[in-house]
Amino acid sequence: MTVTELIPEQARDRFARGLVTPTAGWCPGWAQANLIAVPRALAWDFLLFTQRNPKPCPVLDVLEAGATGGPLLDGDIRTDLPLYRVYVDGELAEETTDVTGWWRGDLVGFLIGCSFTFERALVAAGVPVRHVDQGVNVPMYRTTRRCRSAGSVGGPLVVSMRPVPGALVETAVRVTAAYPAVHGAPVHVGDPAELGIADLDQPDYGDAVRFEPGDVPVFWACGVTPQAAVVESRPPLAIAHAPGHMLITDARDEDYRIRTA
Amino acid sequence: MTVTELIPEQARDRFARGLVTPTAGWCPGWAQANLIAVPRALAWDFLLFTQRNPKPCPVLDVLEAGATGGPLLDGDIRTDLPLYRVYVDGELAEETTDVTGWWRGDLVGFLIGCSFTFERALVAAGVPVRHVDQGVNVPMYRTTRRCRSAGSVGGPLVVSMRPVPGALVETAVRVTAAYPAVHGAPVHVGDPAELGIADLDQPDYGDAVRFEPGDVPVFWACGVTPQAAVVESRPPLAIAHAPGHMLITDARDEDYRIRTA
Numbered sequence: 001m002t003v004t005e006l007i008p009e010q011a012r013d014r015f016a017r018g019l020v021t022p023t024a025g026w027c028p029g030w031a032q033a034n035l036i037a038v039p040r041a042l043a044w045d046f047l048l049f050t051q052r053n054p055k056p057c058p059v060l061d062v063l064e065a066g067a068t069g070g071p072l073l074d075g076d077i078r079t080d081l082p083l084y085r086v087y088v089d090g091e092l093a094e095e096t097t098d099v100t101g102w103w104r105g106d107l108v109g110f111l112i113g114c115s116f117t118f119e120r121a122l123v124a125a126g127v128p129v130r131h132v133d134q135g136v137n138v139p140m141y142r143t144t145r146r147c148r149s150a151g152s153v154g155g156p157l158v159v160s161m162r163p164v165p166g167a168l169v170e171t172a173v174r175v176t177a178a179y180p181a182v183h184g185a186p187v188h189v190g191d192p193a194e195l196g197i198a199d200l201d202q203p204d205y206g207d208a209v210r211f212e213p214g215d216v217p218v219f220w221a222c223g224v225t226p227q228a229a230v231v232e233s234r235p236p237l238a239i240a241h242a243p244g245h246m247l248i249t250d251a252r253d254e255d256y257r258i259r260t261a
Numbered sequence: 262m263t264v265t266e267l268i269p270e271q272a273r274d275r276f277a278r279g280l281v282t283p284t285a286g287w288c289p290g291w292a293q294a295n296l297i298a299v300p301r302a303l304a305w306d307f308l309l310f311t312q313r314n315p316k317p318c319p320v321l322d323v324l325e326a327g328a329t330g331g332p333l334l335d336g337d338i339r340t341d342l343p344l345y346r347v348y349v350d351g352e353l354a355e356e357t358t359d360v361t362g363w364w365r366g367d368l369v370g371f372l373i374g375c376s377f378t379f380e381r382a383l384v385a386a387g388v389p390v391r392h393v394d395q396g397v398n399v400p401m402y403r404t405t406r407r408c409r410s411a412g413s414v415g416g417p418l419v420v421s422m423r424p425v426p427g428a429l430v431e432t433a434v435r436v437t438a439a440y441p442a443v444h445g446a447p448v449h450v451g452d453p454a455e456l457g458i459a460d461l462d463q464p465d466y467g468d469a470v471r472f473e474p475g476d477v478p479v480f481w482a483c484g485v486t487p488q489a490a491v492v493e494s495r496p497p498l499a500i501a502h503a504p505g506h507m508l509i510t511d512a513r514d515e516d517y518r519i520r521t522a
Contacts, residue, residue, distance in 0.1 A: 044305050051308070051320050059312050064412075151325075178521045180441060185520070259446070260439045260521050 012080035022137035034223030045151035056225035063109035083242035090234030113182035137244035139203035144196025155229030163215035205243035273341035283398035295484030306412035317486035324370035344503035351495030374443035398505035400464035405457025416490030424476035466504035
């Protein structure tokens with residue numbers, strides 16, 4: 001059985017048992033999600049931050065304080081992702097496959113849409129997804145664009161980047177626009193310098209990806225944005241997925257597609 | 262100058278000076294919004310309620326405690342709507358054109374998308390908007406569908422209803438689906454009994470509207486839903502617009518349109 005044939009519960013079970021891998025290309029047809037969990041005392045600021053920045057932070061669900069599962073996963077949010085990052089006072093304290101030891105009863109978990117969710121639709125529309133074809137994680141970059149802050153929470157916009165053949169950029173925009181809950185249409189096409197990205201080969205998260213002749217860089221808002229905000233805002237504790245190592249949810253990608261035609 | 266030629270600031274100024282009128286058809290091209298303001302202590306539950314019920318409660322902006330203006334209105338949220346409803350312990354305490362006397366520094370205002378925002382697009386697509394043509398408020402109904410609750414906040418789904426010529430229902434669905442931030446596609450087409458609505462001529466809010474031969478009732482999720490939740494959840498104080506008497510914002514309706522083609 002290949003990773004494309006697993007159902008989410010099977011994939012999460014593999015991750016709970018210790019498998020570490022980026023999840024792009026896993027369980028096509030199922031939605032993937034970013035995780036950020038913060039103490040209840042900061043949850044208002046975080047929820048408001050997501051509301052004010054819906055392109056990078058489209059909230060799919062909120063697990064209230066103490067909850068480790070919910071409608072999007074019949075499982076345990078502390079073990080079912082392949083890799084986590086734990087931040088203490090805004091510093092990366094540990095990268096680990098299990099955060100049960102770090103969990104606290106006052107943590108509120110935010111599940112935020114992930115652009116891996118629309119990759120199957122891109123492929124179906126004839127748009128190649130280079131990082132999947134190359135077997136690497138998607139490259140992600142901190143930009144010089146600022147998010148709108150909320151109380152103590154603020155930071156830069158983080159983007160993911162996919163090289164897209166020039167003739168297919170319009171298709172990629174149209175296809176992904178139909179999925180606003182998983183970042184929707186790109187935030188930028190073309191020159192990375194306009195986002196303050198100096199070198200596409202040096203992503204801040206994930207892996208560099210190889211361009212094919214005629215490819216144009218296309219940038220989507222990214223659910224790692226809350227982690228960049230954690231680094232700036234320095235909450236006492238925050239637990240997140242490792243970039244590209246997502247929660248595979250029990251929701252279908254089509255659940256997040258807007259049908260206008 | 263007719264009401265369709267006013268800019269939002271001019272309309273809000275008329276309302277601040279006491280004009281009372283439903284706002285359907287006012288300032289076409291500009292987005293309209295529902296208001297619900299609750300004490301800070303309840304704001305988390307309310308924001309979570311909106312997040313869990315994005316069809317009736319798409320949040321356009323949150324005015325933090327103490328704020329009476331924001332990016333969506335260069336004005337004063339306490340005076341710039343044509344009519345307000347004040348709820349004390351879930352009971353309607355007053356309907357008034359100015360809530361300055363009721364306002365408290367701990368009130369958090371939620372601005373929620375309004376389906377009046379997509380009516381210009383419906384007309385542009387050839388779909389008649391009966392309540393505007395008939396010069397009445399849109400009819401709204403409490404349904405037997407339950408929202409997903411959040412903490413202390415729960416209640417029924419409220420819908421608005423527009424009669425649409427049968428041959429144009431598909432167009433109406435397609436056009437409005439492109440505006441998810443102002444309720445998007447309908448939640449139901451046809452038999453009102455399926456939503457627990459006994460009599461279309463007896464709306465719970467707004468006015469009854471006359472059907473033309475061949476019209477089918479089409480129901481959209483409605484931003485009055487938080488008011489029905491207030492009635493059930495009984496917060497000590499809540500301030501809302503009177504149904505159909507909306508905030509006319511400084512945002513364009515097109516700002517909330519998803520472009521997939």
